[in-house]
């Protein structure tokens with residue numbers, strides 16, 4: 074996540090304070106450690122049909138490469154060394170240009186003539202995987218059109234454990250199953266468009282505070298450690314990444330934080346063990362920008378590509394040297410390069426690859442291609458318009474991802490009201506323009522995306538007020554407004570005249586490298602920004618039909634005003650992107666059916682049962698315990714806490730009746746733990762002479778650029794670091810029992826049950842319902858219910874439909890830490906279907922289950938919950 078130019082200075086200042094501020098001088102001992110997992114598994118595509126052709130091509134081309142060429146592919150050229158936010162070296166001899174890696178998960182960061190799509194949280198709120206695919210494909214087409222090879226998205230880390238988490242909005246909702254489906258759909262869409270997707274941030278990157286040294290008011294020596302137990306890692310944080318791997322994702326970005334006191338980009342258990350062995354990941358791992366904290370050790374732990382430093386790289390010539398002196402086996406370098414090239418071929422980058430025609434560092438048409446060095450003057454921004462007709466899709470997603478939370482007295486849909494009054498700065502344009510705040514780091518005007526690297530330039534931004542005004546004119550409605558959040562006197566006067574008062578309020582969040590109003594990425598509270606509560610109470614006191622729309626990156630607390638009798642409707646509109654105003658008009662006027670919450674809205678912030686760490690518990694390496702399985706709604710269910718609006722909730726414009734649930738057990742075969750070994754490496758001797766690794770005679774260097782070569786042969790024989798000896802074993806390692814195929818053991822994806830439900834639209838309007846399926850696994854240490862299916866369906870008024878869900882073995886399994894595999898516990902399992910996590914009219918038993926006698930070996934004899942707890 075590269076900081077913007079503006080914030081680099083800010084970081085430098087913070088870093089100075091880091092140097093002078095930290096207190097600790099001895100390394101404290103911490104409880105949590107990450108186990109070693111070596112050697113790094115080799116990607117070969119063997120047994121992975123969807124990768125085999127790509128691997129044949131990749132192996133053939135890498136076989137032709139020299140060490141320096143392979144190193145080049147894996148190494149970032151340095152910050153602002155080329156036009157994309159990340160750029161690797163190329164292999165000019167073989168006609169291969171270096172890779173262009175570009176933010177963001179919602180469009181092209183720094184792009185011009187490109188679209189600003191709805192954020193992850195809004196696509197998640199549609200609960201529509203076809204739309205998620207379509208969004209991914211459209212974003213992929215735009216990236217491809219600009220010459221981008223790797224789109225740095227989609228996101229499911231953060232997953233959203235902390236409602237205040239600064240980057241939750243980039244991801245797909247605070248539930249691993251929902252997030253996983255969204256991640257996989259986006260990956261398929263992006264890659265079908267011919268661009269490598271990069272699922273990120275791997276892993277447990279749940280907060281911005283202390284994710285990096287030098288970014289915080291209080292100095293720390295090492296990044297925060299997210300401490301996660303093995304079961305939670307599998308059932309919660311790694312779950313979505315398994316879906317992405319199954320969908321064929323070409324790259325995964327390791328995160329800034331530590332996990333169990335081992336850096337994300339150096340954690341062998343996560344990269345070698347879980348990702349490459351257990352999940353069978355065949356693509357490459359790329360470090361977050363400056364998230365690499367070691368050379369040899371990171372290579373051996375499975376890192377494949379790094380991308381930040383300028384003339385100061387753990388890789389480039391350092392990696393060449395490490396290979397030459399044996400610190401990194403040559404087969405590991407081959408594997409890195411092969412994995413990169415396999416992803417390249419898999420998405421078809423060998424065909425019709427587009428020249429890079431965007432520039433991240435300048436909006437000028439002509440400028441320096443090597444911006445940091447101020448060298449290579451020429452055409453840098455081709456300004457190719459890649460938007461196509463994506464505006465239509467953007468508007469549809471934003472509308473379908475808008476959630477109606479309250480609607481009484483027929484407040485919605487609006488029907489040609491006589492007079493509308495619009496309130497709040499969130500209704501209107503940022504006076505500095507849609508891109509006026511660098512990296513969108515402000516909350517001026519309407520909020521349509523968060524801030525940080527996960528942003529894109531708006532090609533335009535339709536504010537709610539401008540769209541409402543157009544609609545009002547068409548309907549002969551009178552429309553007035555007060556968009557100064559502090560002009561309460563004027564609000565009163567305007568509110569009393571209107572038949573409908575539309576209040577727009579907001580909250581904002583973003584990436585930790587920049588703070589807004591004291592929110593250093595993470596929000597410091599869950600209340601509204603810009604005097605939002607007072608705007609609502611002022612208007613509601615004077616207008617008996619007050620409709621509140623919220624633009625925010627996640628939950629906000631509504632208790633102060635939600636029950637006000639004059640607040641007739643409340644709408645959560647997420648972060649809608651460039652078509653914001655048009656999409657909110659579509660929902661308020663009932664032209665589009667709304668979405669459902671991808672997280673819980675609590676009555677009180679403390680009800681989530683978690684605490685984001687704003688003050689470090691120690692200044693060496695803050696220790697953040699991510700707790701267990703009970704993220705978001707699971708916590709509320711387990712502790713019987715009444716939320717204001719539960720996960721999955723959202724009102725429809727029509728009424729629905731659920732009737733009839735039929736469960737059929739399939740005759741899937743037994744589950745077979747995987748055996749065998751990960752592929753053995755082809756061990757070759759390093760034959761290249763030191764002389765061949767020197768800069769070619771007459772080579773013109775770009776200043777500050779990272780090259781794979783040395784200046785003189787005396788530089789070549791550096792002492793390497795010594796990694797663990799297992800790391801050098803070329804014979805591979807035992808395949809983990811839960812491994813064996815992309816996304817894990819293929820048996821996990823066997824369908825064990827089919828569940829049919831019948832749904833009727835009993836209202837007078839055609840509508841769309843999000844049918845949700847939850848299951849209870851039945852053991853005392855299981856969550857009460859977990860989401861395991863959903864379908865957004867369209868049913869005409871008076872009509873019925875049957876929906877078929879399938880449940881895989883993975884869906885009904887739990888992670889067993891002893892056997893290191895998924896198991897179906899003996900407890901009785903129930904399936905629930907309905908319209909939210911707490912409104913589940915259909916219930917049935919999954920047959921074959923028995924009443925629990927307590928699964929957990931650690932807690933013998935404890936009673937399972939059965940049905941009582943939640944019925």
Ligand SMILES: *[C@@H]1O[C@H](CO)[C@@H](O)[C@H](O)[C@H]1NC(C)=O
Nearest residue numbers: 091092095097098099100294
């Ligand atoms: C932590 O950082 C401070 C400030 O840079 C330094 O004085 C101290 O030695 C560091 N502690 C350790 C254990 O490295």
Ligand SMILES: *[C@@H]1O[C@H](CO)[C@@H](O)[C@H](O)[C@H]1NC(C)=O
Nearest residue numbers: 106107108301302303333342
């Ligand atoms: C983290 O530590 C816990 C025990 O505290 C262990 O169960 C888990 O496997 C570890 N995970 C990783 C990735 O290190």
Ligand SMILES: *[C@@H]1O[C@H](CO)[C@@H](O)[C@H](O)[C@H]1NC(C)=O
Nearest residue numbers: 141142145162163164165171
């Ligand atoms: C490494 O990449 C850079 C930039 O594309 C290029 O100038 C250089 O020739 C490459 N080196 C090798 C060994 O191909």
Ligand SMILES: *[C@@H]1O[C@H](CO)[C@@H](O)[C@H](O)[C@H]1NC(C)=O
Nearest residue numbers: 368384385386387389390391
């Ligand atoms: C090699 O890595 C070291 C840090 O380990 C760094 O100081 C040095 O600048 C790197 N060399 C190059 C040429 O990037």
Ligand SMILES: *[C@@H]1O[C@H](CO)[C@@H](O)[C@H](O)[C@H]1NC(C)=O
Nearest residue numbers: 590592598600601602603604
């Ligand atoms: C919460 O944070 C926002 C944004 O910084 C601020 O406007 C608001 O006043 C804060 N709320 C409270 C109750 O302090």
Ligand SMILES: *[C@@H]1O[C@H](CO)[C@@H](O)[C@H](O)[C@H]1NC(C)=O
Nearest residue numbers: 613614615616617618638639
């Ligand atoms: C509701 O609005 C009306 C004006 O339409 C106002 O007279 C009344 O006091 C308001 N109710 C409350 C509880 O503020």
Ligand SMILES: *[C@@H]1O[C@H](CO)[C@@H](O)[C@H](O)[C@H]1NC(C)=O
Nearest residue numbers: 481482484616617618619641
């Ligand atoms: C608001 O007050 C007006 C005038 O008294 C009344 O006609 C209307 O029905 C009220 N609206 C609501 C939503 O109560």
Ligand SMILES: *[C@@H]1O[C@H](CO)[C@@H](O)[C@H](O)[C@H]1NC(C)=O
Nearest residue numbers: 735736737827828829875877
């Ligand atoms: C479920 O519905 C599908 C499609 O209507 C049908 O083919 C299947 O037989 C049904 N299964 C059961 C168990 O009713």
Ligand SMILES: *[C@@H]1O[C@H](CO)[C@@H](O)[C@H](O)[C@H]1NC(C)=O
Nearest residue numbers: 384390391782783784785788
């Ligand atoms: C080569 O020499 C230049 C200029 O002295 C220096 O900046 C650079 O770090 C050297 N490169 C390596 C790989 O040692």
Ligand SMILES: *[C@@H]1O[C@H](CO)[C@@H](O)[C@H](O)[C@H]1NC(C)=O
Nearest residue numbers: 753798799801802803804805
């Ligand atoms: C790898 O296997 C070969 C052939 O079986 C054997 O000779 C060699 O010792 C093994 N290497 C290691 C590190 O186990």
